[in-house]
Amino acid sequence: MKRYDAIVIGAGHNGLTNAAYLARAGLDVLVVEKNDYIGGAAVTREMHEGWYYSSCSYVCSMMRQAIHRDLDLSRHGLLLVPYLGTVAFGDNGETLIDYPDEEASYLELKRHSPHDADAMSRFQADLGRYAQLIRKTLLRTPPDPASFRPRDIGELLWLAREFWKLGEQELYEYIRFFTMSAADFLEDYFENDLVKAAMASPGIIGTALGVESPGSAYILLHHVMGDVDGNVGAWGLARGGMGAISHAIASALREAGGELRTEAGVERILVKDGATVGVVLENGDELYSDIVVSNLDAKRTFTRLLAPQDLPPRILERARNFKIRGSSGKVNIALSGMPRFTGLPDNPYINRGGQGFVGSLETMERAYDAWKRGTWSEDPFIESVIPSAWDPTVAPAGKHWMSNFIQYCPPELADGPWTPEKRDAFGQTVVNKIERYAPGFKDLIVHMEVRTPHEIENEIGLTQGNIFQGELTIDQLLFNRPFPGYGQYRMPLKNFWMCGSSTHPGGGVSSACGANAAREILRDLKKPNIVPDDDCYDE
Amino acid sequence: MATTDPFAGERLKESPFHPRQAPMNLRDAWSSWNGFKFADYYYDTVYEYFCIRNFCGTYDICPMQKYLVTGADALAMLDRMVTRDLGKLKTDRVTYCCWCTDEGRMIDDGTIFRLDEDRFMLTCGSPCIAWLRKSMIGFDDVAVRDVTEETAGLSLQGPTACTVLKTLGLDGIETLKPFGIQRFPFHGDTLMVSRTGFTGGLGYELWIPAPLALTLWDALYEAGGDYGIHPYGEAATNMARLEAGFIMPYMEFSEALKTVNYQHDQSPFELGLDWLVDFRKPHFNGRAALLAERERGPRYRLTKLDIEGNKVAEDAILYNNRRCSRQVGYITSAMWSPAAKANIALAMIETRYLEGDIWAEIYYPKELRPIRKMARCTVRDKPFWSGPGARQTPPPAT
Numbered sequence A: 001m002k003r004y005d006a007i008v009i010g011a012g013h014n015g016l017t018n019a020a021y022l023a024r025a026g027l028d029v030l031v032v033e034k035n036d037y038i039g040g041a042a043v044t045r046e047m048h049e050g051w052y053y054s055s056c057s058y059v060c061s062m063m064r065q066a067i068h069r070d071l072d073l074s075r076h077g078l079l080l081v082p083y084l085g086t087v088a089f090g091d092n093g094e095t096l097i098d099y100p101d102e103e104a105s106y107l108e109l110k111r112h113s114p115h116d117a118d119a120m121s122r123f124q125a126d127l128g129r130y131a132q133l134i135r136k137t138l139l140r141t142p143p144d145p146a147s148f149r150p151r152d153i154g155e156l157l158w159l160a161r162e163f164w165k166l167g168e169q170e171l172y173e174y175i176r177f178f179t180m181s182a183a184d185f186l187e188d189y190f191e192n193d194l195v196k197a198a199m200a201s202p203g204i205i206g207t208a209l210g211v212e213s214p215g216s217a218y219i220l221l222h223h224v225m226g227d228v229d230g231n232v233g234a235w236g237l238a239r240g241g242m243g244a245i246s247h248a249i250a251s252a253l254r255e256a257g258g259e260l261r262t263e264a265g266v267e268r269i270l271v272k273d274g275a276t277v278g279v280v281l282e283n284g285d286e287l288y289s290d291i292v293v294s295n296l297d298a299k300r301t302f303t304r305l306l307a308p309q310d311l312p313p314r315i316l317e318r319a320r321n322f323k324i325r326g327s328s329g330k331v332n333i334a335l336s337g338m339p340r341f342t343g344l345p346d347n348p349y350i351n352r353g354g355q356g357f358v359g360s361l362e363t364m365e366r367a368y369d370a371w372k373r374g375t376w377s378e379d380p381f382i383e384s385v386i387p388s389a390w391d392p393t394v395a396p397a398g399k400h401w402m403s404n405f406i407q408y409c410p411p412e413l414a415d416g417p418w419t420p421e422k423r424d425a426f427g428q429t430v431v432n433k434i435e436r437y438a439p440g441f442k443d444l445i446v447h448m449e450v451r452t453p454h455e456i457e458n459e460i461g462l463t464q465g466n467i468f469q470g471e472l473t474i475d476q477l478l479f480n481r482p483f484p485g486y487g488q489y490r491m492p493l494k495n496f497w498m499c500g501s502s503t504h505p506g507g508g509v510s511s512a513c514g515a516n517a518a519r520e521i522l523r524d525l526k527k528p529n530i531v532p533d534d535d536c537y538d539e
Numbered sequence B: 001m002a003t004t005d006p007f008a009g010e011r012l013k014e015s016p017f018h019p020r021q022a023p024m025n026l027r028d029a030w031s032s033w034n035g036f037k038f039a040d041y042y043y044d045t046v047y048e049y050f051c052i053r054n055f056c057g058t059y060d061i062c063p064m065q066k067y068l069v070t071g072a073d074a075l076a077m078l079d080r081m082v083t084r085d086l087g088k089l090k091t092d093r094v095t096y097c098c099w100c101t102d103e104g105r106m107i108d109d110g111t112i113f114r115l116d117e118d119r120f121m122l123t124c125g126s127p128c129i130a131w132l133r134k135s136m137i138g139f140d141d142v143a144v145r146d147v148t149e150e151t152a153g154l155s156l157q158g159p160t161a162c163t164v165l166k167t168l169g170l171d172g173i174e175t176l177k178p179f180g181i182q183r184f185p186f187h188g189d190t191l192m193v194s195r196t197g198f199t200g201g202l203g204y205e206l207w208i209p210a211p212l213a214l215t216l217w218d219a220l221y222e223a224g225g226d227y228g229i230h231p232y233g234e235a236a237t238n239m240a241r242l243e244a245g246f247i248m249p250y251m252e253f254s255e256a257l258k259t260v261n262y263q264h265d266q267s268p269f270e271l272g273l274d275w276l277v278d279f280r281k282p283h284f285n286g287r288a289a290l291l292a293e294r295e296r297g298p299r300y301r302l303t304k305l306d307i308e309g310n311k312v313a314e315d316a317i318l319y320n321n322r323r324c325s326r327q328v329g330y331i332t333s334a335m336w337s338p339a340a341k342a343n344i345a346l347a348m349i350e351t352r353y354l355e356g357d358i359w360a361e362i363y364y365p366k367e368l369r370p371i372r373k374m375a376r377c378t379v380r381d382k383p384f385w386s387g388p389g390a391r392q393t394p395p396p397a398t
């Protein structure tokens, strides 16, 4: 009976990254994926002939350059393309354009509020300072604050030093920032409601918090700390859709001799004498390995794949109470032409990039209220991108597709389970809202894929459809992720590890979780480290 | 009443494509090339760079020098001038080549198009009529004509380029092989297309009599509308060519005839152009000197470097260790490569130090403070980026 050195459960981009590094280190690695396609939430699927949707994640800026470079993902076919021109639309059709040119953007802000145009530089500087610090932690294993191992003490000191570098006043500010709401944070800077709404919107994407909820300021930071080629806060598209990222990593994995099996869902993780020894597939096959790595979220891993009797009760409790509330929907729409948005000039650099239907802080908070009541708002926040305007490979020539991310959409409805009818009604709400800003939009629709948390959970196994594999609040960040005391990828069973977004540094297409986990595993196996950090990258 | 422009003598010439390009140059970012007004970029360098890598873009090559070399001795004359063997160049094929002084130092590089048995077009970055005249000495039946201003050239580069030309109605363009030439009837004249370029990806160069330039432009932009066509300037070209590992005058080499300091020019060997030098040819300009250089080995080698970190090593000096004990070379061009996601550079490195460690001393500003950084360099032998299927015929469809 073949025995692998390692089995990685799940071919999400983090699972693939983890496996690629283990394979490069010489381990005999197998990745098992339940779907007949790979990538998890970093996936491209042809849902209508000639149209390729990034079904879940749609834009990229967190991808660690050091990993991209080290795994040579460009050679494996990956090209990340920045897009330009993001427009925020207010409740009454007002527009706020983010021009690529700084001066133009300043003048545009000034049109709304001279005060806010000036304040923007201070806002960007403050955010930049916070982001800089967080960015440095992304490719590092969080220290265990309760441990006395020299390595943990060293890492804690490093972290302390980085914090101290901020200066006394900023240190207070930073600590305050972690527990603030996005709305309160923005109150310090801006007066114009559209400016506030536009800046606040990253604070609610993917989270079960509202703009007014404490903690949403950090979510905001999480979404702007990335960069495209050093352009901090910018987002890019993967040529060929987000699945191109997963495919490039899979190609690096295969090149290193790793094995990848699709349609091989894991039913159960095999445990013997407190150690994982392999997996049982849904088809009954048993596969054995020295170590097992889970790319699934923490809740799913511990409550579905492991038997309660194999786990310490405390961990089971933590897993059951792991905060992973779903809150987002995704509507992918194939279009016969380019939508035209009211109030925007016929300027191709800015009218076909990203659209934020932000409305106002009030509208966003009302949408959150609806979610709390187990329904969706008729006026939800939508963040859209038109990838086909920036990538010739994802739609037929002259045709387009629009990616719409919706906040909020509940995982369970107050009036009973999700049905195809309710799903379509949700989709219709989204279309109606866009039609308001782009008259004639409905007539362009060729095909639509509506995804509520229900679909997201069932297709790629994100519990409740939570896009981050677990809420990004301070109680579940850094050394608290996924559980306090288990922030270093090693789980409370022998030979068992986690490598998905449920671990530090959390959700987003970054490859960081998978890479960090690989580094820890290799260290445990006393193998030389081959996983890069990004210490040589300077701000 | 005609007023004379007192500054006429200082104004730059405008390319035949200028009337279309000027309104698209939203940033008024102009520089110059051979006396022509020339776009540095139009809207945004990175945007234009990604048109080359992702869609397609046009680059105005009108200011490039073009010479028609004709006559029964044209082949023999050119073959004696350049280091490459032109005997192998078939009609309707293009070749990249360079030419040298008697001392084997490079004067310029360029491309030679064999338009017919006895008709060639030579293109190069700088004017070289004087050198061509010199090279003609001893050949009876050869004539050289500068056709720079009568021929408009437009480079169309990027993965959608072939599809755009097909949409333009150029039937069979997909069968054109790299370095091949095809001709198509165009508004009563001939549009010549060569599958050539300077970006490392799929691309073509379009050649048309200057009076038809705008007609071509309009037709091309009509055809390319759904394929992301956009003009790009010098800045994006420079990015693309560096990723492809191509050399640029005044970056990688200084033209031998214009260099003041002894051996501050370069030989083809130093520039890694060994493959352009064909010693099987009995005679060509600089042969003896180059043969001797091959024997002793070139002093420098142009080398591709992958530099750790993200700080661009522009103008950096290279050393053999972190402590800068000995200088081993210098950077000629450097950039952050968005396609390769790497900090790349071309560098002139003394051959004898190529095997050892190489460190770049980089200075970069951080909110007004200059920061010094020593970064380890790794030598690369392949281009930093090459377009998927760029050499395939037919090219991959996008």
Ligand SMILES: Cc1cc2nc3c(=O)[nH]c(=O)nc-3n(C[C@H](O)[C@H](O)[C@H](O)COP(=O)(O)OP(=O)(O)OC[C@H]3O[C@@H](n4cnc5c(N)ncnc54)[C@H](O)[C@@H]3O)c2cc1C
Binding pocket: A009, A010, A011, A012, A013, A014, A015, A032, A033, A034, A035, A038, A039, A040, A041, A042, A055, A056, A057, A058, A059, A060, A061, A062, A264, A265, A266, A267, A295, A296, A328, A329, A330, A405, A456, A459, A460, A461, A462, A465, A466, A467, A468, A469, A499, A500, A501, A502, A506, A507, A508, A509, A510, A513
């Ligand atoms: C709608 C949506 C939009 C998003 N937008 C963005 C965005 O624009 N930008 C961004 O950076 N991030 C975005 N994210 C977040 C980002 O996509 C995720 O955080 C990231 O892709 C997670 O990667 P992962 O490898 O950790 O896990 P996953 O992608 O969740 O991978 C887990 C894998 O395990 C497989 N699996 C599940 N159960 C089993 C089983 N029993 N046996 C075998 N295999 C199994 C799944 O099929 C999946 O392939 C978005 C997410 C969603 C859902």
